[in-house]
Amino acid sequence: MKAAAFDFCRAESLEQVLEELSSAAGEARIIAGGQSLVAMMAMRLARPEKLIDINHVGALAGIDDGDGMVTIKACTRQATALQSAIITREVPMLAAALPYVGHIQTRNRGTIGGSIAHGDPTAEILLAATALGARVTLASIGGVRSLAVADFALGAMETAAREDECLTEVVFPKPPRELALSAAVDEISPRAGDYAVIGAAAEIGLDAEGRCRHARLASSGAAPVPVLASPVAQALAGSRLEDTEIDEAVRLLDPLLDPESDVQASAAYRRRVAPGMLARVIKRARDQARNPTT
Amino acid sequence: MKQKITLTLNGARRSAEVEPRLSLVDFLRDQLGLTGTHIGCEHGVCGACSVLFDDDPIRACLMFAVQADGHAITTVEGLREEDGSLGILQDSFWETHALQCGYCTPGMLIAGQALLARNPDPSDEEIREAIAGNLCRCTGYVQIVDAIRLAGARMRQMPPATDREAGDD
Amino acid sequence: MTEQSVRRFVSAKRRPKEDGRFITGAGHFVADVTRPGMLHVALVTSPHPAARIVSIDTEAALGMPGVAEVLTGDVLAANANPLANAVDTPGVKCYPLADGVARYAGEWVAAVVAESRAEAEDAAERVEVEYDPLPHVINAEEALDPGSPPVHAGHGSNVLYRRTFTWGPVADDFAGQPHELSFKLRWGRSAPVPVETFGVLAEWNAGTEILDVWASIQMPSYAEQIAAALRIPVNQVRAHYDVDVGGSYGVKRGIKHTVLAGFLARRLGRPVRLIEDRLENMVGGDMHGPDRHFNVAVAFDDDGLIKSMKLRVIEDVGGQTGRAAFQLGKPVSAIVGAYRINSVEYDAIAVSTNKTGQAAVRGFGMSPTNVAIETAVDKVARHLGLSRLGVRRRNFIRADQFPYLIPSGSEYDSGDYHTVLRKAVDLAGLDALLKRRDTARRDGKIAGIGIATCLEPGGGNSAFEPLLNPKNETTTWPESCVVKVDRSGGITATIATSTSGQGHETLAATIIGEELGIDPDTIRVMHSDTLSGLPGNTPVASRMAIMLGGAAAGAARKIRDQAILIGAHNLKRTPEQVRYANGAVTALDDPAQSISLARIALIAHREFHNMPPDLTEPGMQAVHVLQVPKGGTLPTADGRVQMYPCYSFAAHIVYAEIDRLTGKVTLPDYCIAHDCGTVINPDIVRGMVIGGAAHGIGAALYEEFTYEPGGQLLSGTFVDYVMPSAHEVPDIKLTEHCTPSPLTSHGQKGVGEGGYLGAPAAVASAINDALSPYKIECLTLPMRASLLSDLLADQQAETES
Secondary structure (H helix, E strand, C coil), X not given: CCCCCCEEEECXXXXXXXHHXXXXXXXEEEECCCCCHHHHHHCCCCCCCEEEECCCCHHHCCEEECCCEEXXXXXXXXXXXXXXXXXXXXXXXXXXXXXXXXXXXXXXXXXXXXXXXXXXCCCHHHHHHHHHCCEEEEEECCEEEEEEHHHHEEECCEECCCCCCEEEEEEEECCCCCXXXXXXXXEECCCCCCCCCEEEEEEEEECCCCCEXXXXXXXXXXXXXXXXXXXXXXXXXXXXXXXXXXXXXXXXXXHHCCCCCCCCCCHHHHHHHHHHHHHHHHHHHHHHHHCCCC | CCXXXXXXXXXXXXXXXXXXXXXXXHXXXXXXXXXXXXXXXXXXXXXXXXXXXXXXXXXXXXXXXXXXXXXXXXCHHHCCCCCCCCCHHHHHHHHHCCCCCXXXXXXHHHHHXXXXXXXXXXXXXXXXXXXXXXXXXXXXXXXXXXXXXXXXXXXXXXXXXXXXXXXXC | CECXXXXXXCCCCCCXXXXXXXXXXXXXXXXXXXXXXXXXXXXXXXXXXXXEEEEEECHHHHCCCCEEEXXXXXXXXXXXXXXXXXXXXXXXXXXXXXXXXXXCCCCEEEEEEECXXXXXXXXXXXXXXXXXXXXXXXXXXHHCCXXXXXXXXXXXXXXXXXXXXXXXXXXXXXXXCCEEEEEEEEECCCCCCCCCCCEEEEEEECCCCEEEEEECCCCCCHHHHHHHHHCCXXXXXXXXXXXXXXXXXXXXXXXXXXXXXXXXXXXXXXXXXXXXXXXXXXXXXXXXXXXXXXXXXXXXXXXXXXXXXXXXXXXXXXXXXXXXXXXXXXXXXXXXXXXXXXXXXXEEEEEECCCCCXXXXXXCCHHHHHHHHHHHHHHXXXXXCCCHXXXXXXXXXXXHHCCEECCCCCEECCCCHHHXXXXXXXHHCHHHHHHHHHHHHHCCCEEEEEEXXXXXXXXXXXXXXXXXXXXXXXXXCCEEEEEEECCCCCEEEEECCCCCCCCHHHHHHHHHHHHHCCCHHHCEEEECECCCCCCCCCCCCCCHHHHHHHHHHHHHHHHHHHHXXXXXXXXXXXXXXXXXXXXXXXXXXXXEEEEEHXXXXXXXXXXXXXXXXXXXXXXXXXXXXXXXXXXXXXXXXXXXXXXXXXXXXXXXXXXXEECCCCXXXXXXXXXXXXXXXXXXXXXXXXXXXXXHHHHHHHHHHCCCCCECCCCCECCCCCCCCXXXXXXXXXXXXXXXXXXXXXXXXXXXXXXXXXXXXXXXXXXXXXHHHHHHHHCCCCCEXXXXXXXXXXXXXXXXXXXXX
């Protein structure tokens, strides 16, 4: 399991990254944390002719606490984000998702942007980004464009990024401040730290009367990409989020699912568990929002 | 084409020429002869190749050596005290017999060392989380958890760093 | 005279000798061994489960940088003998590289040798193989059908072995009982999967005409099998046992790897290294484990006393033969478990399929069979509405019945199963645990308690070999130890095996230290190679405490006897007038008259004039080759034989909860009481038991080499083959009991396998207890979350309709 030979370029600036991508005509890959890419290269499932290392591009690391949004530069480590007070405060769902991402060793190298760019349909960061309606910024020498994550993630390991584009940042909207807010993420995986078989994420905002005024919901593992559970959120809008209401509402997830079978679970299992997992995180977020001390 | 890299390895500066495709773990083992770091899966699951990279534990099979240029690496060979005696965690692994075949042990030590550096009094659950990315097929982990818990207790009984000999850092 | 004093070192908490090198990164594993000019091997593998190899074009690969050789199966087969088969199947011919026919997806077809592993992989991609796919068979029950595609055409059938043993009056016992029940059970294909893959480095020295082999090996008759395949004398193969083995648990056999590397080293005149990468290891390393289909029937009375049992086992050995079929043999040594079952019918079937080959796995086939036996006991209790504990106690062999002869011919040496079970119940706090389960159930949780026991036969004589292959007349599996005392009194022992985590150096040093009254920390323990060493059979079969321990004790006692003769002579006493204790010989009538072992050693080495006249051999060294206790006899015509001398025992009690939504299993409480006789080193024993149980939890809940119907392995990486991490293995609690074996040097028995033998049965018991309120059961291992969830969902759908 040795990678095929490649050329290596340690980029010092975003401009250099974009020029290298442009001149490589699709034969180069960006390496950020490399926690998926290097394994695929070792198995020779990926064999770029050139690797462009963005780990030393200062402009691609950092977390900006902006107006109504938090911008996470692509090469920000997952471990850094996990320890970030900004993320904890302003993007609580991502903070809840990050402990499920791999292990300490992989979070120390793995990046927020790299995980999304990889497009793994069961990755927790992509799940949270989908639920929250995050946007990604893609840069090339031709210019910069912004895409909703839902438009970026097209299928399993398939994204809308062009070969000459570099994902430079992920922009997460902040939740409404006036509500009692909480987020929860859960998943079933073969083993703690593994890719999820089924995952779910919920961010719930309750008004003073305990009614749901904000719900960001998504499910992973039962479709080629994480599914934004908008029908479920709409059904719960204004409700008091009683268990029966939640259990009823999550049934609206089913038509959005398109699961496949694999060695860990059948398609039927995924279809059955996905709504229940979504209900579980909604209830957990609701309970925390009702009683923030627990 | 080979590239020149310079890194700090177990506290000493080292320079080398590496092929870009050479993984960090292969570099440590084959080019530098530091065979304490082991290869288990080469796809980032087992943790046998764990090393400290700028004091953070990482998987050395998921990095290329060329990426280590300018960074500091600590391997199991660097865990002894400066006087050459066993590190507290190493000695605790011996005390509780936190190993059998010894193959995952260097990675476990790295994981445990990193945990105790940032959390000197971890709960058992925190210890298990810290080593959850390191597979061991011999021990069932219980004596490894014992060892890290013991090492934490021993470290907490040590005088603060300022009272120790200069140069500890 | 000698005295048995209180033990100083045996059973004491002492730091294992081996650990020091492993905690400092100074282990000496096969991938750490390098030789000048060493070449590296990468493998070209078959993508088809069954295919005729039409042609192999190596030209492009040979032109790649650094490539020294591309070897194909036809060349190898023309110059080497087939690998050994366990059972008598002369029509089955297997070679390290497929010879004309590939028999599973992942089988090695060609070997590329290059200056670096990376270059070998580069070139392996350029080897062009043309295949003609053939029909294949993946399901073992289908492979039994005479019309199924033959995996080994030369054998004529996919049934490699079948014999129905009948021990005792099975028909009468079934007819005479008021109750019987039967069930099917599936043990999925799993394996120990050590964190270190198999690796070998071979070097041929044309001057000395010796093939040096460094390998990650745990294989009896290793050098003999290599030599036979390479058509060279055994005394031209020198396997080095000073290589640390990064975990084995039975599977590090590596015969085909070593034959290939050895062949290439001779052919190329350069050292050749073959270190499997993880992908090669998982799919083509021939290290998968038992893959079984059971049919079980038991006959019993109103009190749950089981009179008779019928067991049919189909073992799916895959596309290579090796020793796999023998794993049907070891369960014969404890075929009734801990119970007084009067008669047994055992229909043992080994079939070939187009899957990767099997190697031995911890317990050598016992763990799956124990799940079958323990599940039967649970079912008897449930059928009669009796407690699972009560039925076990009623059926247990009683402490006053040892030695106890079981129907299949083995005599259990000692034990006290009732007491060990009671200790497990006490440790688990079973009454409180039952309340916790019932409270959890009232809260809507799916909760259960598992109870299982297991026998751990240890120290065997390999009697399953003649039992399953009458052409094989093996009746001994000796182990050796050499003890030398140098002229300064320093002690060095040499053992004839490599070690893979069991602590053999600690074992030998502790026992020698005990016998000679010398601090074991000062005793050096060396690993021989196969040319310099004495007979040994590697740490299989929970045998080293018994066999190496006995050999070390035997050699140390010879040293002690020699010291007494020399000491008495120099103290001007007769041997009867002195005693040996704490490293010195002392006059009984005058304790001030004493002579140390160091002084005695100097006399033995240098002062022949001070030697007793009847000692004609200078120096101080002793050899002991231990015959297996109670070994030495062939099986009877009806298949009864004493297989193992010593029988350890354990009882596991585990509390499990199943998440209703996801099927995820948690094991919040896990307790084991075990009895392995005298404990040599408590920390090593603890690790063996807990580690074995962790391995068993993996087999019960997570691990499987899954094949899709098209014959492709779906779990060929560590992502898909799920081994438990620190989150999945609970904080297992232990307690001990000791019924010493009357057959061993210090009363010790084996302990390396018991945890693995008990855990799958215990976890399965807990799952089925948890499922029992829903009137469903799970008899398929591994009991994955998705499987349990699917069962619960089906049951719910049925209830609702």
